[in-house]
Amino acid sequence: MKATVYVTIKQNVLDVQGTAVQGALHTMGFEEVGKVRIGKYLELDLDTTDKAEAEARVKAMCEKLLANTVIEDYRYELA
Amino acid sequence: MNFAVLVFPGSNCDIDCYKAIEDTIGQPVEYVWHTADDLSKYDCILVPGGFSYGDYLRCGAIAQFTNVMKAVVKAAEEGKYILGVCNGFQVLTEARLLPGALLRNNGMKFRCHQAVLRVENNATPFTSDYAEGELINIPIAHGEGNYYCDEATLKELQENKQIVFRYEAGSNPNGALDDIAGICNKAGNVVGMMPHPERAIHEILGSADGKRMFTSILSTWREKHGAAAIR
Numbered sequence: 001m002k003a004t005v006y007v008t009i010k011q012n013v014l015d016v017q018g019t020a021v022q023g024a025l026h027t028m029g030f031e032e033v034g035k036v037r038i039g040k041y042l043e044l045d046l047d048t049t050d051k052a053e054a055e056a057r058v059k060a061m062c063e064k065l066l067a068n069t070v071i072e073d074y075r076y077e078l079a
Numbered sequence: 080m081n082f083a084v085l086v087f088p089g090s091n092c093d094i095d096c097y098k099a100i101e102d103t104i105g106q107p108v109e110y111v112w113h114t115a116d117d118l119s120k121y122d123c124i125l126v127p128g129g130f131s132y133g134d135y136l137r138c139g140a141i142a143q144f145t146n147v148m149k150a151v152v153k154a155a156e157e158g159k160y161i162l163g164v165c166n167g168f169q170v171l172t173e174a175r176l177l178p179g180a181l182l183r184n185n186g187m188k189f190r191c192h193q194a195v196l197r198v199e200n201n202a203t204p205f206t207s208d209y210a211e212g213e214l215i216n217i218p219i220a221h222g223e224g225n226y227y228c229d230e231a232t233l234k235e236l237q238e239n240k241q242i243v244f245r246y247e248a249g250s251n252p253n254g255a256l257d258d259i260a261g262i263c264n265k266a267g268n269v270v271g272m273m274p275h276p277e278r279a280i281h282e283i284l285g286s287a288d289g290k291r292m293f294t295s296i297l298s299t300w301r302e303k304h305g306a307a308a309i310r
Contacts, residue, residue: 014182065140065144068137070178070229071182
């Protein structure tokens with residue numbers, strides 16, 4: 001089974017990288033760009049076929065290591 | 080008094096910390112590799128700056144799960160003195176020994192220069208040789224030192240006097256909330272700070288203001304253990 005994890009900076013926390021990229025896009029003429037948020041994309045290969053078990057374990061991985069929940073949100077997909 | 084300086088793959092201020100202990104207070108000090116799981120012989124543990132585990136994933140994220148950090152959590156519970164500097168501060172927040180997190184600097188710059196700090200709390204084991212409100216000159220060198228926590232946590236930090244150092248008003252180098260440069264836990268035995276006191280122990284280095292952090296630790300420990308006063 002494969003897990004895809006997305007980690008993003010919380011909406012109420014300033015994403016300084018996103019702000020810098022937004023500025024660059026505006027300079028390049030892409031004025032339509034509003035807010036830019038930069039996050040992380042992780043692919044995990046899981047040695048299991050039990051979706052419920054995989055979900056519980058991926059959630060634990062996110063809470064403990066993959067995201068810092070003080071400043072980041074996460075979501076994941078299992079396939 | 081026995082000091083440990085932790086070493087993770089990617090630590091690079093470990094030698095500075097070791098030399099600072101030797102030069103300022105002349106106490107026994109040892110490097111402790113991240114695989115060690117027993118810190119029982121040490122009275123104070125320094126978590127140095129650098130880029131532990133290459134700053135992969137997040138600064139300090141991977142270091143928090145090393146064997147030695149489990150021992151640090153135990154040492155913190157026992158009331159031993161723990162000081163995290165720069166990446167060490169990031170490791171201590173990731174390990175939840177200190178609240179909040181360190182975000183990227185708000186000005187897109189790696190800030191590397193002398194900084195003026197105000198000693199906000201001189202009642203910690205790390206700051207007792209400073210006067211409250213004293214301005215000291217300590218260098219900073221970081222790209223991710225923008226301290227952040229939620230409002231409730233900030234209120235708690237303020238009310239419990241857990242803000243140990245602030246950047247002097249108007250000189251905040253990284254966007255840190257409430258100008259926070261360093262904080263302690265509720266018990267006061269764990270301190271994390273972005274500035275580097277170990278790099279400010281001689282005038283020839285630009286400042287000797289960091290020296291008193293180390294003399295404070297030794298004085299407090301000796302007072303507590305009824306040993307002779309510091310030389």
